[in-house]
Structure formats: C-alpha cells, structure tokens
Amino acid sequence: MSESKIENRTLEQLMGNRFGRYSKSIIQSRALPDIRDGLKPVQRRILFAMNKDGNTYDKGFRKSAKSVGNVMGNFHPHGDSSIYEAMVHLSQDWKLREPLIEMHGNNGSMDGDPAAAMRYTEARLSKIAGLMLQDIDKDTVEMTLNFDDTEKEPTVLPSRIPNLLLNGSTGISAGYATEIPPHNLGELIDGLIYLLKHPQASLDDLMKLIPGPDFPTGGIIQGRDGIRKAYTTGRGRVVVRAKTQIDRLRGGRQQITVDEIPYGVNKAQLVKRINDLRLAKKVEGIAEARDETDRSGLRIAIELKRNADAQGILNYLLKNTDLQINYNFNMVAIDDQRPMRIGLKHYLNSYLAFQQQIITRRTRFDLQKDQDRLHIVEGLIKALSILDDVIHTIRRSKNRKDAQHNLVVEYQFSDKQAAAIVALQLYRLTNTDVTDLQNEQAKLQKEIAAFEKILSDKSELDRVLENEMLVIKKEFATPRRTQIQNQVSQLKVARTVTVADEDVMVMVSHAGYIKRSSLRSYKASDFNDNGLREDDYPLLVQKASTLSHLFMFTNQGHVIYRPVHELTDVKWKDTGEHISQTIGLADNEEIISAIILKRLDLPGTMIISTSDGQVKQTALTELKPGSRYKSHASLVMKLKDPEAVVINVQYFEPELKNQTLVGISRQGYALRFDVSAVPTQGLRTAGVRAINLKDGDRLMNLVLAHDDDRLAIITQRGAFKEMAVDELDVGARARRGNLVLHRLKRNPHEIADFIAYPADFTGAVEVITDRPAFQDVLISDHHLGTAKSNGVFVVDTDSQGTPIRIRRKIVAEAEPVSEKETSN
Known part of the structure; x- marks a missing residue:
C-alpha cells in the first residue's frame, strides 16, 4: 500500500480555492448568458434536447415532463423544477420579446401566478427557436461531452437571431449580476447590417436604428441619455412608465385606463397597491381600481369620483406605484469565457463575428460534402461510359471486396468511387441516369464554386450574412411596442390629490401641544374641555382647511412647520401631540406665536x-420647508x-x-x-x-x-x-x-x-x-x-x-x- 500524501493547508487557502472554483462554475455555467447566443446553459440544453428529439414547431406538442426528463437525464443533472421553470420562462410572452418555446396549458401570468405542473402542460419549440438551432448539424459550433460522457452537447447554439438583446437576460451569480432588456428584432437586424457595411459606425449612428429597448409589455421609456449611457458603458438607468389614458364616463366622472404596464411589474400587486392607497386615504378621488384584463389584452380601470383631479391622481400613482419604475441596465455577459460588461457596439461586433464564424464553418461543411459527392458522381459517370468493361470486371470478381479492388486496379477508380459503383442498382444503368448524373455534376460544381468564393472573399461572406438576416427580418420582425421619449418628465402632485380638502379645528397650546379635530367632534364638545392641563392654555384655536399650513415660532428664533393635514387627528377633548415628540426644544424655549396660512x-x-x-x-x-421639517426647526431670527x-x-x-x-x-x-x-x-x-x-x-x-x-x-x-x-x-x-x-x-x-x-x-x-x-x-x-x-x-x-x-x-x-x- 503506497503511503498517502497529506498536504498541510490553512483554512483560508482551502476556502479561497474552493469558493473560487465554485464562483467560476456559477459565473460561466449557470447564471450569466453567453454573448454569442444569449443563453444560459440550462436554456441552451433545453432547446438542444427538444430539437434533438424532434419536438419542433412543425410537429405536435409533447408533455413538458418528457422534455424535462430528457434534459435532466442527458444534459443537465439538476432538479427538475429548475429545468421546468427555465422552460416556462422561455415560453412567457410578457417576459421575452420573442418566446422560444410554445406551451399549451397554464404557463403562469403577469399576476405572478405559477405555471401548472409539468405533467399537465405540453410544449414544443417555437418557429423562431428553429433559427437558434439552424445548421447545428453542420459542424457550426463546438460540441463537448455531456456530464456522463455518453452524448455530446453544444457549447453554444448557432443563434441565427441576436438573442442576447432580442430577449434580454436577468441573472445573479457570484460577484456579478446582469440585467439586459429585450429589444426589437427588426431594429437589431438593421443595426447589424449597418455595422456590417460601416465597421467604423459611431454609437449615435447605431442608435438611429436601435433607439432603445422594446419591452414585450410595451409602455413608455423616458430618458434617452440613460439609454445612450447604457449602450456606451453597459450601465444606465431609464424611467419606464405605463401607457395610460383618461376616459370620460357617464355622469361627468372620469376613469384612468392602463393599457400597458412597465416590464417586469406584477399586475395583481399593482392593482392591490392602488386600492391600498385608496383605502388608506393616501390619495383622494379614486372610487375603485379594477383589473379588466381579458383575452383581448391588458386593461386596468381606475375609476375616479366626481370632480376628481384625474391628471393629479395619475401623477400621484405614477410617483407612488409601479405604474412608473426605474429600469437599471447592467449588461453583463460571458465573452470568451470571461464575464464582461458590454455596450451596444461591442455586442453587435461580437455577434457579427460569431455569425461570420458560423457561416464559414457551415460553408466548409457543405463544401466538403459537395466535394465528396462530386467525386462519387464523377466516378459513376466514368463507370457508365465504360459500362460493359465494368460489368465484366465485377462478374469475374470473387466477391464485393474483390470487385472494388479490381475496379481500382484496372480503371483507376478511388476506393470510394469503386464502393459506389459496386453498390449501384441495375435500374440506374440507363441513359436517363447518365443525364441526371451530369446535371448533378454541374450543380455540384456550381455550388462548390460558390462555397469557395464565400471562403475566400470576405465581402461575399458578408453578403450572404446580410441576405440571411434580411430573410429573417422579413419573416419574423414585428412593430415596436415601447415608445421612447427623450426626457424624463417631472411629476408634480398637487396637495389636493393626496389630502381631502375639509375644514378642521386646529389648536396650539402654550405648553407645546398641537392637534386637529373634526368640526363634528369640536361642535359636540364643550369649548373649554380641550384636553389641556390646568396650567396650560391655547395660543391658537382656528378653523382651517387640511390643505393649509401651520407655522409655530419660538422665543429662541426658530420656526416649526406642519401641514395641517399632518397634525395628529384626535377628538377635541384629547390632548394631542406634544411638539417634543418630533422636534427637540431647548429647556427655556417655548412657542410664542402660531400662524395658519392657506398657501406657501x-x-x-x-x-x-x-x-x-x-x-x-x-x-x-x-x-x-425643507425635507427635514418633521424633525428639525429652522432658524428665522x-x-x-x-x-x-x-x-x-x-x-x-x-x-x-x-x-x-x-x-x-x-x-x-x-x-x-x-x-x-x-x-x-x-x-x-x-x-x-x-x-x-x-x-x-x-x-x-x-x-x-x-x-x-x-x-x-x-x-x-x-x-x-x-x-x-x-x-x-x-x-x-x-x-x-x-x-x-x-x-x-x-x-x-x-x-x-x-x-x-x-x-x-x-x-x-x-x-x-x-x-x-x-x-x-x-x-x-x-x-x-x-x-x-x-x-x-x-x-x-x-x-x-x-x-x-x-x-x-x-x-x-x-x-x-x-x-x-x-x-x-
């Protein structure tokens, strides 16, 4: 028994080494997409396995569980739930601009509902997903052994569509995160073709063709500067706003109708948030918020009360709900085995280089195939021209192997040609077949010449790439859904939107107690039963609107500000709130004057x-007042x-x-x-x-x-x-x-x-x-x-x-x- 080798290492060394290996695996093989096909490994394996099994758009649907089982058993040795969740994600048209999987059954919803179990749903590749796998059988990408060395799987898909930007990506790995928004296919292809013809194109030139993201949920993007920054550095922020309109109802009322919501927003949570604000009286004028989404499309109806400020309420909701969100670009992808933050031009150049490589490898494969076939065809034509001699040689041969050997020796056929001649069926020995072979020879020679031109002339390669992208655009491009606006509009919310305009009684006492009471409570109580101590007395008792403003001045030269609606609302006989609960006063400091004004x-x-x-x-x-008025007094004297x-x-x-x-x-x-x-x-x-x-x-x-x-x-x-x-x-x-x-x-x-x-x-x-x-x-x-x-x-x-x-x-x-x- 050989003695074992024991190494002495510190815990820090072991942890660093193990975590480094784990991090590398997470970054490269789990959470971040590849810049070439825009896919994470699990997504790539799902598409490859379904294509390998013939589960394509032109065939019937199959149980999702079968596809998940194939992926898990052959390529992805992880939990079936993670594989199924990835498959469901690839089928959700509110998350992907062009879904890569079609699914029958419940595949979730914009309300955050989970998909049905995989035993209930059926799936197949979408038609556009076929472009992700097109020519994969022509040695266009590198193949590697799967986890148990029983099959081979691709390291990347040919991805004839620019999937990384087309469908975007989201992921978090060890030390890296990515947030890439979806884009419009037609615009991406226009940008790629322009860059193909103008390699020195500037970002501004490209942004004329690719102005920004195109979310599957539509909406409005504000902030072109944020998009430009993201396309330059890979990081940037824009505002994404719902598409809304104000409709008039019968009876003089109005309704805010939401037709499109920001990307990634949970619709059910959004409607609940609006109703919560209404119930909590954070906003005045909303009668009801309803989700009226049906098969015809998304629709949220926010019904308003009579004489409500519709635009003011809309501004408040944009500011305080997910009707408007900030979207942060963080465009990180795996480029040459390394995580990189990429800009628009970097990605487009990388994708073009990848597609040029795909076409080159495909052309070499097709060229070799045609050359091999041409060799056989030429042998058959030669054999038919000396048919009697060939038949005589075959008939006197001992067996098939001997026949092939004799043909090679006597007529200088190659081994492959001899094998094809021996395998030739008798009905092919007609004059018609000679003509067919000659036609095939001419066709093969033409194809070989075209392939050789592609391989030798880069301009021809680029022409092929351009034509193929134009064909894809013609068949699959769709109109832009998201509107882009140059500037981020400022949201101004009138106080009347958040506060009901009602009259209340306001009291400020000598000892520093402040409160507001409803007129009903005030009138139902004795005036002197105001909740104050015997040694305290009011400095101010005044009827005021909740929209008014209270200023309290102290003998030390400070002013304390409070909107009337923020004063503690209590019964008239209750004491109210002491000013020291929010603002600290000096020992010898007291309020000497209180003034209520309607406007600032x-x-x-x-x-x-x-x-x-x-x-x-x-x-x-x-x-x-400044932003800290609730906790700080200001000096005025x-x-x-x-x-x-x-x-x-x-x-x-x-x-x-x-x-x-x-x-x-x-x-x-x-x-x-x-x-x-x-x-x-x-x-x-x-x-x-x-x-x-x-x-x-x-x-x-x-x-x-x-x-x-x-x-x-x-x-x-x-x-x-x-x-x-x-x-x-x-x-x-x-x-x-x-x-x-x-x-x-x-x-x-x-x-x-x-x-x-x-x-x-x-x-x-x-x-x-x-x-x-x-x-x-x-x-x-x-x-x-x-x-x-x-x-x-x-x-x-x-x-x-x-x-x-x-x-x-x-x-x-x-x-x-x-x-x-x-x-x-």
Missing part, C-alpha cells in the same frame, strides 16, 4: 421682533443679545394699506413707524433697530395696527387702559418714543403687554398672569384714556398673580385668534 407662495412677509428692540421682515417664501428673546411674529400682507408698527417698551416708551422702514432680510439675520431702549429697558411687544385701531394695555400691577393708535405720531424707526404711562415715584407701572384691536370691537380681552390665572375684561366697560394715564385696576395681583400677557379672548367658533393678536 403668498406674497407677504413675516415681521419678527425681539425683546432687545430688533425687528425685520422676512419673505414667506424664505420659510418654505438671529439673536444678537444672549438674554434677548423673540416677542412676536406677525404675517404682513403688502396689499393691506394704512398699517403701521407700534412698539412699547417695559418702561412705557411707545414708538410708531411705517412698515416700509423695516427692510426685508433673509433667514439667520438679526434685523435692524426698531426702538432705542434705555439701559435695563426691553421691548414688550411690536404689533401691526391701522390708523383707527385702539391699543389695550396691561401693566405688571394689573392696571388696564385703552388708547387710540393715532395718539402716537408716525415717526422714524430706532427712536426712543413717547411715554404712554404716568411715571410714579413709588412702585411705578410697567408695561406687561399690549395688543391692537379694531375700534368697532366690543368683545372681551383676556389677561393672563404668571400663575396662570385668566381675567376677562370687557372693552365696553372701559373708556379711552389719555396717553399719560395709567388706566384702572382689573387684576388683583396678590390673589391672581402678575399679568404677563393680554389678548383677545378665544371663544368657541372664533376667527383666527393668537396670543399676540393683531388687527390682521
């Missing part, structure tokens, strides 16, 4: 003022003084005339100036000086007011007074202003807050203290005071606390009311 493109500005006397205007368009805070934010409409800004400091200095004196600045700026403050003083509020408005002022001692706005002269910005309080030596009054209100307002204002406590003050109970008066006491500071804010009282069914109320 309004021409107005936000007037922002701070406690250190700064003010600025910022265009509403500057506050347009830069604070120069670390101790300063934002005190008020108001929306200013330029078209409203006769408005001025009124600001009053804590020590009672009031200043009135034009809005136009405040420049419009961008975000992250500190503004300009609104009022010139003394040391230790601060601006308490800055409000918009009309000339005939009035001011309601509250002091820290609980005194309330009214005064007319026009008592303050309109002056320049950044001045000290005039006193609106009577200065006391002991415990002087200081401004806590003030608001402006119309002269015809007769309701109540609400004073809020630091506890908080709430004190209503009826305007009708008080009279206008002078600029130098201190008003009358309305709040008992000992029992109620120190006043910090005043506002128009928020009541049920109120119009827009905010903590820092203005006449606007």
Whole structure:
C-alpha cells in the first residue's frame, strides 16, 4: 500500500480555492448568458434536447415532463423544477420579446401566478427557436461531452437571431449580476447590417436604428441619455412608465385606463397597491381600481369620483406605484469565457463575428460534402461510359471486396468511387441516369464554386450574412411596442390629490401641544374641555382647511412647520401631540406665536421682533420647508443679545394699506413707524433697530395696527387702559418714543403687554398672569384714556398673580385668534 500524501493547508487557502472554483462554475455555467447566443446553459440544453428529439414547431406538442426528463437525464443533472421553470420562462410572452418555446396549458401570468405542473402542460419549440438551432448539424459550433460522457452537447447554439438583446437576460451569480432588456428584432437586424457595411459606425449612428429597448409589455421609456449611457458603458438607468389614458364616463366622472404596464411589474400587486392607497386615504378621488384584463389584452380601470383631479391622481400613482419604475441596465455577459460588461457596439461586433464564424464553418461543411459527392458522381459517370468493361470486371470478381479492388486496379477508380459503383442498382444503368448524373455534376460544381468564393472573399461572406438576416427580418420582425421619449418628465402632485380638502379645528397650546379635530367632534364638545392641563392654555384655536399650513415660532428664533393635514387627528377633548415628540426644544424655549396660512407662495412677509428692540421682515417664501421639517426647526431670527428673546411674529400682507408698527417698551416708551422702514432680510439675520431702549429697558411687544385701531394695555400691577393708535405720531424707526404711562415715584407701572384691536370691537380681552390665572375684561366697560394715564385696576395681583400677557379672548367658533393678536 503506497503511503498517502497529506498536504498541510490553512483554512483560508482551502476556502479561497474552493469558493473560487465554485464562483467560476456559477459565473460561466449557470447564471450569466453567453454573448454569442444569449443563453444560459440550462436554456441552451433545453432547446438542444427538444430539437434533438424532434419536438419542433412543425410537429405536435409533447408533455413538458418528457422534455424535462430528457434534459435532466442527458444534459443537465439538476432538479427538475429548475429545468421546468427555465422552460416556462422561455415560453412567457410578457417576459421575452420573442418566446422560444410554445406551451399549451397554464404557463403562469403577469399576476405572478405559477405555471401548472409539468405533467399537465405540453410544449414544443417555437418557429423562431428553429433559427437558434439552424445548421447545428453542420459542424457550426463546438460540441463537448455531456456530464456522463455518453452524448455530446453544444457549447453554444448557432443563434441565427441576436438573442442576447432580442430577449434580454436577468441573472445573479457570484460577484456579478446582469440585467439586459429585450429589444426589437427588426431594429437589431438593421443595426447589424449597418455595422456590417460601416465597421467604423459611431454609437449615435447605431442608435438611429436601435433607439432603445422594446419591452414585450410595451409602455413608455423616458430618458434617452440613460439609454445612450447604457449602450456606451453597459450601465444606465431609464424611467419606464405605463401607457395610460383618461376616459370620460357617464355622469361627468372620469376613469384612468392602463393599457400597458412597465416590464417586469406584477399586475395583481399593482392593482392591490392602488386600492391600498385608496383605502388608506393616501390619495383622494379614486372610487375603485379594477383589473379588466381579458383575452383581448391588458386593461386596468381606475375609476375616479366626481370632480376628481384625474391628471393629479395619475401623477400621484405614477410617483407612488409601479405604474412608473426605474429600469437599471447592467449588461453583463460571458465573452470568451470571461464575464464582461458590454455596450451596444461591442455586442453587435461580437455577434457579427460569431455569425461570420458560423457561416464559414457551415460553408466548409457543405463544401466538403459537395466535394465528396462530386467525386462519387464523377466516378459513376466514368463507370457508365465504360459500362460493359465494368460489368465484366465485377462478374469475374470473387466477391464485393474483390470487385472494388479490381475496379481500382484496372480503371483507376478511388476506393470510394469503386464502393459506389459496386453498390449501384441495375435500374440506374440507363441513359436517363447518365443525364441526371451530369446535371448533378454541374450543380455540384456550381455550388462548390460558390462555397469557395464565400471562403475566400470576405465581402461575399458578408453578403450572404446580410441576405440571411434580411430573410429573417422579413419573416419574423414585428412593430415596436415601447415608445421612447427623450426626457424624463417631472411629476408634480398637487396637495389636493393626496389630502381631502375639509375644514378642521386646529389648536396650539402654550405648553407645546398641537392637534386637529373634526368640526363634528369640536361642535359636540364643550369649548373649554380641550384636553389641556390646568396650567396650560391655547395660543391658537382656528378653523382651517387640511390643505393649509401651520407655522409655530419660538422665543429662541426658530420656526416649526406642519401641514395641517399632518397634525395628529384626535377628538377635541384629547390632548394631542406634544411638539417634543418630533422636534427637540431647548429647556427655556417655548412657542410664542402660531400662524395658519392657506398657501406657501403668498406674497407677504413675516415681521419678527425681539425683546432687545430688533425687528425685520422676512419673505414667506424664505420659510418654505425643507425635507427635514418633521424633525428639525429652522432658524428665522438671529439673536444678537444672549438674554434677548423673540416677542412676536406677525404675517404682513403688502396689499393691506394704512398699517403701521407700534412698539412699547417695559418702561412705557411707545414708538410708531411705517412698515416700509423695516427692510426685508433673509433667514439667520438679526434685523435692524426698531426702538432705542434705555439701559435695563426691553421691548414688550411690536404689533401691526391701522390708523383707527385702539391699543389695550396691561401693566405688571394689573392696571388696564385703552388708547387710540393715532395718539402716537408716525415717526422714524430706532427712536426712543413717547411715554404712554404716568411715571410714579413709588412702585411705578410697567408695561406687561399690549395688543391692537379694531375700534368697532366690543368683545372681551383676556389677561393672563404668571400663575396662570385668566381675567376677562370687557372693552365696553372701559373708556379711552389719555396717553399719560395709567388706566384702572382689573387684576388683583396678590390673589391672581402678575399679568404677563393680554389678548383677545378665544371663544368657541372664533376667527383666527393668537396670543399676540393683531388687527390682521
């Protein structure tokens, strides 16, 4: 017994070696197509085995199980399910532009339904598949032994059609993947013929003939630049969109009809997705989505509600469903035993070279066959010319072998000629047969001359190739199904498509709670039963459309944006969502103003003022929310003084005339100036000086007011007074202003807050203290005071606390009311 050889290797070496061999096998012999015939090994073996068994288009169908068994037993020693799945794929006309197998029975569907078991279905090669195998018996391709060395199988099929691009391919192997879309046969042949005649043709020249993929499911391709990139580098991306139309129904309604869907999309999943969006109310206006596909073709009907925005809904569905997809080219194929990413011209050149090789090998085979036959025919003609001598020689021979030997020796026939003469039947010894042989000789000589010309003259070879491709085009080419558009169209979805336009009640509280409630819930509840804690109160209660926009401003100069439809929808008596659940605020940061606007493109500005006397205007368009608005607040006012805070934010409409800004400091200095004196600045700026403050003083509020408005002022001692706005002269910005309080030596009054209100307002204002406590003050109970008066006491500071804010009282069914109320 010879001693065994033991090798010491590390695990890394063993794993690397074994995985490398496995990877090579997967790449070359399983998942990636060959650039020449566009087939993976299992597909090639299926077509070869069915052709070998005579299971062709001109004969009857046979059980699929029989074909699968033949493939598995003779060529492909793998599971029968994988072979059958490959066979089914080759028969599916929504996956292949030109199916290579015809199948009777259920071969699956665009809904993702599996095919019936192979014992139920029948199959045969399609007519065009015959071109894949044409001339395979003429030594056109290399043959190799099968897995058990009992039969031979081709390493590649002759593939007289450019199958790689015609039917495309999809596969994933070790380290490589491929995604090649189907193309139009007629266009491919036109491109091949052009390149055959113009070897230096540019990609642009070829793309005039082959503009892009032609999917079996039709649809619309957008993005010619993506196609060009893919044809140049092998990688690229295009948008594939369903073919749709908007039809009118009876009763003024409309319907979106889908006739073609993107390649590879599961139709049933698509319809389910549309209905899921409808049920989840992600899109408004869809009444029903139905699959109406029948024998006449694909059809999806999306019925819309009356007065629905059909184009808007279609745009939303294109954007959010598989009615539009991104198709990514990754054109990888096996070229000379190596995986390569190929472009269009690379493939066309490779295919032409392969076909030239096929024709050359076929011609050599036919030439040899004709030469062999011509040799025999010439021998027979010679034999018939000396027939009596030949017969005499045969008759005196001992046997057949001796007869052949004598013919060779006596008349200089070759062995093959002698064998043919001996095998000649007696009825062939007629004058007629001599004529037939002479005709055959002339025909063979002509064919041999033609074959020799093909082999010696490349232009003749190219002419033969061109003629054969034109014949194929004439018989099998079909019109283009997929439309190609140059640019990818942008999908704009109006908010009205995704959000139902309905009125709701919106509330923002001092403590940071926000919510929206249906009007039904609001009206069925007590106004004050709003779910807030005892120490909290509303900053804003307003009826608004779900299509409106809410801006919340903090004392630290930030703005928080929320579309009204995204606010938490709860009952009126529920608390709602706290702003900290999505956006973190600083410990000392609080919301001081909330504003609801109908549109984001309004021409107005936000007037922002701070406690250190700064003010600025910022265009509403500057506050347009970014993609991170749900989790991040934006800075709208830069604070120069670390101790300063934002005190008020108001929306200013330029078209409203006769408005001025009124600001009053804590020590009672009031200043009135034009809005136009405040420049419009961008975000992250500190503004300009609104009022010139003394040391230790601060601006308490800055409000918009009309000339005939009035001011309601509250002091820290609980005194309330009214005064007319026009008592303050309109002056320049950044001045000290005039006193609106009577200065006391002991415990002087200081401004806590003030608001402006119309002269015809007769309701109540609400004073809020630091506890908080709430004190209503009826305007009708008080009279206008002078600029130098201190008003009358309305709040008992000992029992109620120190006043910090005043506002128009928020009541049920109120119009827009905010903590820092203005006449606007």
